[in-house]
Amino acid sequence: MINLSRRKLLVSGLAATAGASGLAVAARLAQKYGLVPPDHGGIYGLGETLTYASQRLLTRHSLAREFSRSQISPRPFPNELAPLTEEFKRLQAGRFADWRLSVDGLVAEPASFSIADLKSYPSRSHITELACEEGWSYIAEWIGVPLSHVLNVVGVHPQAKYVVYTSMEPDTWDSIDMADALHPQTFLCYGMNGSELPVAHGGPLRIRLPRQIGYKNIKFITRLTVTDSLKRFGKGLGSAACEAGYAWYTGI
Numbered sequence: 001m002i003n004l005s006r007r008k009l010l011v012s013g014l015a016a017t018a019g020a021s022g023l024a025v026a027a028r029l030a031q032k033y034g035l036v037p038p039d040h041g042g043i044y045g046l047g048e049t050l051t052y053a054s055q056r057l058l059t060r061h062s063l064a065r066e067f068s069r070s071q072i073s074p075r076p077f078p079n080e081l082a083p084l085t086e087e088f089k090r091l092q093a094g095r096f097a098d099w100r101l102s103v104d105g106l107v108a109e110p111a112s113f114s115i116a117d118l119k120s121y122p123s124r125s126h127i128t129e130l131a132c133e134e135g136w137s138y139i140a141e142w143i144g145v146p147l148s149h150v151l152n153v154v155g156v157h158p159q160a161k162y163v164v165y166t167s168m169e170p171d172t173w174d175s176i177d178m179a180d181a182l183h184p185q186t187f188l189c190y191g192m193n194g195s196e197l198p199v200a201h202g203g204p205l206r207i208r209l210p211r212q213i214g215y216k217n218i219k220f221i222t223r224l225t226v227t228d229s230l231k232r233f234g235k236g237l238g239s240a241a242c243e244a245g246y247a248w249y250t251g252i
């Protein structure tokens with residue numbers, strides 16, 4: 001799933017940060033800085049921890065690569081979609097006027113936002129690559145409101161550690177830490193290549209997270225929950241994908 005040589009590079013990078021004295025030291029560092037991902041108990045436990053911790057220590061402030069307009073892929077590739085629910089079809093028939101994103105959890109003022117509300121906030125865009133774990137990718141311009149803006153509107157409590165995002169698609173949810181949630185390229189995305197975000201790409205609203213792999217970029221987002229622990233969500237691993245064996249942290 002994740003490019004192995006890059007994983008090795010990052011692991012050795014962290015070992016170097018730890019004074020080249022080996023993985024045990026790196027693992028202790030990860031503990032010390034609280035950089036243990038929620039799915040660390042899996043088969044790849046140590047590897048997941050090291051990938052996450054080393055990226056956080058080495059690339060904390062880095063941006064995903066941005067491209068020029070001429071590099072936008074002529075045919076972006078929408079992934080296969082599960083059949084849309086009746087509720088989705090009803091909202092689509094109303095041109096998503098009744099679509100709401102609710103935001104709750106460790107926030108001062110839980111709120112719900114229409115697409116028009118989200119569009120009333122400063123709009124941002126970036127031309128970045130969406131890379132699927134299956135090997136294909138494309139470059140598109142993504143338009144939306146930075147997630148950080150919406151989090152500031154509702155007021156995040158200081159003990160917040162993660163944002164859980166839930167799709168209207170059944171059993172589809174994931175989460176990110178606050179470093180990714182507040183990252184300037186992390187958008188609640190409602191537009192693509194100068195148009196509305198097509199339904200095939202998650203319209204009317206998806207999360208766009210160019211520093212993580214495709215499957216973290218959940219489509220049809222209707223709920224955000226700010227939390228200090230992922231234990232109460234599903235099996236406590238941090239995402240529905242993790243419950244199927246995929247990694248929680250997929251930094252690229």
Ligand SMILES: Nc1nc2c(c(=O)[nH]1)N[C@H]1C(S)=C(S)[C@@H](COP(=O)(O)O)O[C@H]1N2
Nearest residue numbers: 077078079132167169201214215217218219
């Ligand atoms: N709700 C929902 N979000 C989803 C998926 C999905 O099946 N359902 N697929 C994910 C995967 S595996 C990838 S690679 C990207 C693909 O985005 P695209 O279809 O816009 O190209 O969406 C992600 N978000």
Ligand SMILES: [Mo]
Nearest residue numbers: 132133214215
């Ligand atoms: Mo994917």
